[in-house]
Amino acid sequence: MGALRSPRGSPARVVPTYRERLRVPVRWWIQWGLMVASFWLAMIAAIPGPLPWYITGGLLVVLIWLLRWYGSARIVVTDEWFQAGRARIERRYLGEVEVLEAARMRAVSGPEADARAFLALRPYVTAGVRITLDDPRDPTPYWLVSSRRPRALAAALTAPVGPPTTEDAAIR
Structure with a gap:
């Protein structure tokens, strides 16, 4: 038996009867955001120039990616x-x-x-x-x-x- 087809001939999409996404809680975003902010504060005091901003920006991108990935379980x-x-x-x-x-x-x-x-x-x-x-x-x-x-x-x-x-x- 082939795939279910819609009247227009394209494969039909099955509608889920239940759907849930296990996103990370807001407190995780706050806690890890504060961790990156404190890292930035320590680096800005120790390293002159724009380097702390670049490193912190990179850490922020990694943090966002990790929390979205971990919270993407469906x-x-x-x-x-x-x-x-x-x-x-x-x-x-x-x-x-x-x-x-x-x-x-x-x-x-x-x-x-x-x-x-x-x-x-x-x-x-x-x-x-x-x-x-x-x-x-x-x-x-x-x-x-x-x-x-x-x-x-x-x-x-x-x-x-x-x-x-x-x-x-x-x-x-």
Whole structure:
């Protein structure tokens, strides 16, 4: 079976039933920005000329890139796929979904952790979900995924799979 096509003949885009981006919190931007500012202050006092400005500008660019990269982890659920970060799995291989509040998430990601599990965790997100896998060929017992809205994520993962949906007009 080929790709789903829109009435105009182009490949249709599947609309996610759930989408979340695990951006870094504002306090990280403030803390690291203050770190760069204090570095600039120390350099401006020690090195004459424009060199401290160039170095600080370079550090600021690296900081922005790192925080945007680290905060770019996405969680996407469609009718057929579940994606957490760069990893993707077909929903038909997903088993039980457990919502984990902060204390339970700490236990599952710490003392009760299985080394074979797939982890998509962020330290600034305290809740998440644990999804067991129903694939006998995959040695991974479960996925542990951070989420700011774990109940909504669990609902999207356990919702019955419907017919494919598109952003374009209905296929006739």
